[in-house]
Amino acid sequence: MSKGITKRSENYSEWYNEIVKRAELAENSAVRGCMVIKPYGFAIWEKMQRALDDMFKATGHQNAYFPLFVPKSFLEKEEEHAEGFAKECAVVTHYRLKANPDGKGLVVDPAAKLEEELIIRPTSEAVIWNTYKGWIQSWRDLPLLINQWCNVVRWEMRTRIFLRTAEFLWQEGHTAHATEAEAIEETEKILGIYATFAEEWMAMPVVQGIKTAGERFAGAVETYCIEALMQDGKALQSGTSHFLGQNFAKSFDVKFTNKEGQLEYAWATSWGVSTRLMGALIMAHSDDNGLVLPPKLAPIQVVIVPIHKTPEDLAAITAKVEPLIAELKAQGISVKYDDDEKQRSGWKFAEYELKGVPVRLGLGMRDLENGTVEVARRDTLTKESRPIEGITDYIANLLDEIQTVIYEKALKFREENTFLVDTWEDFKAQIEKGGFVMAHWDGTAETEEAVKNETKATIRCIPFNSIEQAGKCVYSGKDSAKRVVFAKAY
RNA sequence: CGGGGCGUAGCACAGCCCGGUAGUGCGCUCGGUUUGGGACCGAGAGGUCGGAUGUUCGAAUCAUCUCGCCCCGACCA
Numbered sequence: 001m002s003k004g005i006t007k008r009s010e011n012y013s014e015w016y017n018e019i020v021k022r023a024e025l026a027e028n029s030a031v032r033g034c035m036v037i038k039p040y041g042f043a044i045w046e047k048m049q050r051a052l053d054d055m056f057k058a059t060g061h062q063n064a065y066f067p068l069f070v071p072k073s074f075l076e077k078e079e080e081h082a083e084g085f086a087k088e089c090a091v092v093t094h095y096r097l098k099a100n101p102d103g104k105g106l107v108v109d110p111a112a113k114l115e116e117e118l119i120i121r122p123t124s125e126a127v128i129w130n131t132y133k134g135w136i137q138s139w140r141d142l143p144l145l146i147n148q149w150c151n152v153v154r155w156e157m158r159t160r161i162f163l164r165t166a167e168f169l170w171q172e173g174h175t176a177h178a179t180e181a182e183a184i185e186e187t188e189k190i191l192g193i194y195a196t197f198a199e200e201w202m203a204m205p206v207v208q209g210i211k212t213a214g215e216r217f218a219g220a221v222e223t224y225c226i227e228a229l230m231q232d233g234k235a236l237q238s239g240t241s242h243f244l245g246q247n248f249a250k251s252f253d254v255k256f257t258n259k260e261g262q263l264e265y266a267w268a269t270s271w272g273v274s275t276r277l278m279g280a281l282i283m284a285h286s287d288d289n290g291l292v293l294p295p296k297l298a299p300i301q302v303v304i305v306p307i308h309k310t311p312e313d314l315a316a317i318t319a320k321v322e323p324l325i326a327e328l329k330a331q332g333i334s335v336k337y338d339d340d341e342k343q344r345s346g347w348k349f350a351e352y353e354l355k356g357v358p359v360r361l362g363l364g365m366r367d368l369e370n371g372t373v374e375v376a377r378r379d380t381l382t383k384e385s386r387p388i389e390g391i392t393d394y395i396a397n398l399l400d401e402i403q404t405v406i407y408e409k410a411l412k413f414r415e416e417n418t419f420l421v422d423t424w425e426d427f428k429a430q431i432e433k434g435g436f437v438m439a440h441w442d443g444t445a446e447t448e449e450a451v452k453n454e455t456k457a458t459i460r461c462i463p464f465n466s467i468e469q470a471g472k473c474v475y476s477g478k479d480s481a482k483r484v485v486f487a488k489a490y
Numbered sequence: 491c492g493g494g495g496c497g498u499a500g501c502a503c504a505g506c507c508c509g510g511u512a513g514u515g516c517g518c519u520c521g522g523u524u525u526g527g528g529a530c531c532g533a534g535a536g537g538u539c540g541g542a543u544g545u546u547c548g549a550a551u552c553a554u555c556u557c558g559c560c561c562c563g564a565c566c567a
Contacts, residue, residue, distance in 0.1 A: 004528095088566070310525095344527095346525085346526085347527085348527090
């Protein structure tokens with residue numbers, strides 16, 4: 001195994017793939033387009049799940065579970081939705097195999113053809129709204145605030161580990177409301193949760209905004225999103241929250257009696273983030289030495305590496321380390337003491353760097369004599385010797401500091417790579433170089449399409465915080481009221 | 491779905507053009523020396539060469555077919 005990894009500047013996608021593999025986050029499986037998420041990678045996903053789940057629960061949502069299979073007739077009901085997903089559906093047509101009459105192995109039993117094909121869910125609006133029909137009769141049943149954690153399948157032509165896999169894990173929230181205003185409020189509330197999670201947990205700054213009609217979720221009235229800028233200058237849609245209007249209620253006939261005794265269609269939202277966030281996390285912070293994890297999502301926040309020659313030395317170090325581990329754990333810090341004799345300390349230093357562990361403590365005989373410990377931080381790759389006395393408080397603060405520092409670094413990167421552009425020439429040149437390009441847009445799908453065809457850039461979103469400022473569309477020269485975010489995207 | 495690449499030991503790869511004892515590095519096992527940034531020496535174990543068919547006295551190597559994965563495009567979260 002080679003020691004170093006490919007540099008970002010040499011081959012960005014190779015760098016990404018190597019981090020995923022070498023940090024043991026995931027690997028490509030024997031199944032095309034599907035990944036195996038390994039324990040270390042899954043531990044990060046579990047931390048993401050926990051943080052998000054707590055936020056969903058704190059805002060009144062409950063978890064439930066709906067079927068993997070969607071009868072084709074359900075999917076068909078909301079027309080735009082059906083069209084949007086039709087091209088990437090895995091379809092179950094039979095329910096039995098039988099021994100191959102011509103020899104070894106199994107074949108599909110033609111006698112076991114399903115009367116109606118089952119679609120493996122690409123998303124669950126159809127199944128869920130079919131179910132909600134039975135759950136919603138009165139305004140008193142609303143709002144209905146449900147989330148599910150599950151897998152979905154979208155048969156992608158081309159896949160990339162974590163960023164676009166044929167099967168992925170996600171959460172999908174599906175809510176029903178009595179009024180349009182309340183549903184829109186919900187859509188916005190969830191987007192806020194996503195943004196908070198991205199910034200405070202993942203330490204990844206995001207732009208919040210609204211998708212253009214062309215980028216909208218199939219079947220939605222409005223799609224809100226968070227967009228992040230990756231280190232190669234490409235945008236990554238990191239979460240979406242959809243206001244679905246009454247589209248699904250009408251398609252699935254979900255009506256309720258309002259306070260005035262009249263029947264009304266329910267208002268809907270849906271929203272999701274997926275294991276794609278793992279890809280975002282990697283590309284937001286990692287460097288040429290490997291993964292860099294924000295302390296709040298790191299499965300191991302502190303690793304302690306003993307540096308010793310003899311078993312006696314190790315025992316002495318362990319005796320010193322044990323109370324330290326207890327103190328760190330008491331502060332809620334996850335700590336690993338790596339006294340595995342199989343590898344030497346130098347190997348371990350490199351390994352934990354590769355895996356993005358935020359803080360590494362080195363403890364050798366010299367430290368025991370001096371009452372010190374070596375503190376190495378992953379984000380800055382710096383080391384310092386500190387008194388072991390009071391080290392727990394120091395580390396607790398250091399973890400907070402690292403969380404802040406990597407966020408600030410990512411924010412600075414985004415600011416330095418966000419450009420106000422007003423001419424078509426500048427636009428093309430800047431898109432080529434990468435980054436968020438803030439430009440005026442005339443609001444038409446034609447212009448959006450033309451820009452995409454000529455530059456490969458798409459409108460990532462119409463940001464909420466965009467300053468109202470009259471200008472001329474960078475492509476057509478027509479009037480525009482505000483700037484939108486253009487970028488090449490994953 | 492188009493273009494390209496690759497399938498040989500757990501991993502990374504060489505060997506293939508020009509058919510003839512299946513190799514190297516890492517990892518693994520054992521022994522020894524080492525140990526503050528991916529240690530070194532010695533001895534071992536480990537392979538249906540992706541699969542099928544064909545050509546041949548003989549196929550990892552040549553031919554045909556096939557399966558799979560990766561990368562680049564188009565499409566999409």
